[in-house]
Amino acid sequence: MKDRSSGILLHITSLPGKYGIGDFGKCAYEFVDFLKESHQKYWQILPMGVTGYGDSPYQSFSAFAGNPYFIDLDSLVKMNLLTEADLKPLIDLNLISNIQYDKLYIERYKVLKKAFTNFKENSSLNILTNFKNKNIWWLDNYALYMAIKNKFNGKSWLEWPKNYKFRDKETLRKARIELQEEIEYHIFLQYLFDKQWKDLKQYANENNIKIIGDIPIFIATDSADTWENPKMFYFDKKLQPKKVAGCPPDAFSADGQLWGNVLYNWKNIENDNFKWWIKRVKSCFKLYDTVRIDHFRGFESFWAIPAKAKTARFGKWEKGPGMKLFYAIKKSLGDLDIIAEDLGFLTSKVHKLLKDSGYPGMKILEFAFDSREESDYLPHKYPKKSVAYTGTHDNQTVVGWYKTVNDKDKKFCDEYLDDFLKNINSKTETINWKFIEALWSSNSNLVIAPMQDFLGLDDSSRMNTPSTLGGNWIWRFDSNLLNKELSKKISSITTQYKR
Structure with a gap:
């Protein structure tokens, strides 16, 4: 990330797949082609874990397992594991552009179960055995967890019968026999x-596109990881959470945000030399470049x-592991290409941690135009060692932000961008392209914009509104929008600013 470069933020789910959600099929390869034609060097995605209630990629059933929604179903037809007729119910989900997770859950897993049945009848299970043996350190527990979860109709492991909840050895031994087929299915x-x-x-790599992945700091309370390692988290003797995650009240929320993830017991994790975290980071770098x-x-x-x-009002600040964790990661894995999401309420100690880690932080242009105060998010202030965004998956789109921002901040934004762009002889007119050009011309080594901002979409295409349920993570774009004209425009601005 030392050279000037740029990229696009787009999660897999948002690709225009044929079967109700974006996946690893033709639509993903076409997007890589679009990135190449547009002279982009990075594709940033969100976490790819198995999603549960709320469909958030930041609440996964496992820190290591991948989301089956992303499996390319056309390839299973080519493998004679499915027929075109099997996929008809999923094609019908595309009649509505946004993702319909409730219907998708029923229809996609039904199809995947059929593919597994056909695989068992016609293929050697040695393939699965070899894969399991290579990944046994996480896969064995995850597959068992998912099989038991299915046995108890999707209930959280915190609500399972005591012998399952507390991992009684004899109970789990019998479960492996009883649920063998379901376990093999998840493998x-x-x-x-x-x-x-x-x-x-x-x-992507062969086409000089690097992948930026995302590692959530917290683990879902209901996950294979918390069930297997409760001592790593703040559970009581009855295996109920004692402390959960969130963020304090601020200008955006009087009650703060109550995320609900059970918190880490960092003392116990440190006593184990941060082994689990090192495994987690190592596994991420097998999936992603950054x-x-x-x-x-x-x-x-x-x-x-x-x-x-x-509510989150009743929380308090507690100390994290600080540099001890990052020293342990570096000692075990060496220097890694990591971006630190250093947003939110930052203290001098947080700034010091970022500096000591050596990781680049993030700059969000939407945060720059608070007319009440001078901001570090203004483009002329960006240090080279930073990653700058128009906005992230948690922000409004640029067009949506501009429509709803108060008059004072809008005036500040207009005046600043007009002066900034005048200095570089820009003739950009629309607000989304003004944001993009301000970023692309800045000092930051890496600049990224969500796909929605390249397309000039409003908040009906917003990816996520924090602390809300419903309507999140459902946006997808139409494949017709990836046209030569857009690619040429992105390419031109990227070449102009030597990215």
């Missing part, structure tokens, strides 16, 4: 995910909320 899904993602990533660490400030100190609290 099969992970095998397909792993193979198809590696093929896609290789194609990794963005979410909520970086939480490693300095985090907002701890009593599990029974109704």
Whole structure:
């Protein structure tokens, strides 16, 4: 990330796949081609974990497993595991452009189960055995967890019968026998995910496109990881959460944000020499070229909320592992290409942690135009060692922001951008392209904009509104929007500013 470069933020789900959601199929390869034609060097995506309630990629059933929604179904037809007729119910989901997760869950897993049945009848299970043996350190527990979860109709492991919840050895031994087929099914899904993602990533890399992945700081309370390693988290003797994650009240939310993830017991993790975290980071760098660490400030100190609290107001700051964790990661894995998501309430200690880590932080242009104060997010202030964005998956689109921002801030934005762009002889007119050009011309070594901002879309295409349920993570774009005209425009601005 030392050279000037640029990229596009677009999650896999947002690709225009044929079967109700973006996937690793033809649509993904075509997007790589679009990135290449547009002279982009990076494709940034969101976490690719198995999603549950709320469909958030930041609440996954596993820190290591991949989302079966992304499996390319056309390839399963070519493998004679499915027929075109099997996929008809999923094609019908495309009649509505946004993702319909409730219907997708039913229809896609039904189809994947049929593919597994056909695979068992016609293929050697040695393929799965070899894959399992290579990944046994996480896959064995994950497949068992998912099989038991299915046995208890999707209930959280915190609600399972005591002998399952507390991992009684004899109970789990019997479960492995009783649920063998279901366990093999989940191994099969992970095998397909792993193979198809590696093929896609290789194609991107061969076309000089690097992948930026995202590692959530916290783990879902209901996950294979918390079930297997409860001592790493703040659970009580009854295996109920004692403290959960969130962020304190601020100008955007009087009650703060109550995320609900059970918090890490960093003392116990440190006593184990951070082994689990090192494994997690190592596995991420097998998937991605660069990794963005979410909520970086939480490693300095985090907002701890009593599990029974109704809002985040009742939390308090507690110390994180700080540089001890990052020293351990570096000692084990060497220097890594990491981006620190250093947004939110930052103290001098957080700034010091970022500096000591050596990771570049993030700059968000939408945050720059608060007319009440001078901002570090103004483009003329960006240091080279930073990654600058128009906005992230959690922000409004640029067009949406501009429509709703107050008059004072809009006036500040207009005056600043007009002066800034005048200095570089820009004739850009629309607000989304003004934002993009301001970034692309800045000092930051890496600049990225969400696909929505290249397309000039409003907030109906917003990816996520934090602390809200429903309507999030559902946006997809039409494949017709990836046209030569747009590619040429992105390419031109990228070449102009030597990215």
